[in-house]
Amino acid sequence: xxxxxxxxxxxxxxxxxxxxxxxxxxxxxxxxxxxxxxxxxxxxxxxxxxxxxxxxxxxxxxxxxxxxxxxxxxxxxxxxxxxxxxxxxxxxxxxxxxxxxxxxxxxxxxxxxxxxxxxxxxxxx
Numbered sequence: 001x002x003x004x005x006x007x008x009x010x011x012x013x014x015x016x017x018x019x020x021x022x023x024x025x026x027x028x029x030x031x032x033x034x035x036x037x038x039x040x041x042x043x044x045x046x047x048x049x050x051x052x053x054x055x056x057x058x059x060x061x062x063x064x065x066x067x068x069x070x071x072x073x074x075x076x077x078x079x080x081x082x083x084x085x086x087x088x089x090x091x092x093x094x095x096x097x098x099x100x101x102x103x104x105x106x107x108x109x110x111x112x113x114x115x116x117x118x119x120x121x122x123x124x125x
Contacts, residue, residue, distance in 0.1 A: 018047035018119040020112070023056040025125075028069060031059050034125050035072045038081040047119070048076075051112045053086035057093065060085050060100045077103050084112065 019041040023034045038048035052060055059065065060083065065073065077083065084105045090097060097106055107115075116122045 016118060016120040018049070019121040019123070020116040020119045021048070021050045022112070022122075022124045023050055023052050023059070024054040026055045026058040028066065030056070030125050031069055032072065035069070035076050035081075037123065037125075038076055039072075039079060041121075042076075042079045042081060047080070047082075049082040049084060049115060049119075050076075051084045051086065051107070051115075053089045053109070055089075055093070057085045057089045057095060060104050061095065062099055062101055065101075073101075086112070 019037065021034045021037060023030060034050050038050055041048040059069075059073075073083075082105060083103065084107050085097070085100060087097075087106045087108050089095075090106070
């Protein structure tokens with residue numbers, strides 16, 4: 001792994017803030033990790049976005065969440081975490097956007113890529 005601590009690298013990234021997470025699975029452990037990291041970013045007075053793709057979009061369906069994760073997701077949304085469903089993944093899985101929980105945004109991979117280039121931290125879960 002390469003880590004640059006050069007002055008030019010730091011200056012180039014000085015204006016970047018926030019965290020962008022890609023969640024590609026709908027298993028409870030992965031969802032919990034993404035929500036926990038997002039809430040940590042918010043607690044640090046930063047921004048957080050979770051991009052749900054592949055089978056991860058299933059977590060965003062109405063009525064498909066266990067109670068603890070639904071509560072955690074609700075808290076994340078209340079605190080300002082943006083939840084974005086991959087529009088291509090919805091199509092691939094045959095899911096309807098109007099069947100997603102309230103407050104979820106829709107975007108394609110290119111839109112998320114552009115957003116991820118603007119943040120300080122991008123993680124794939």
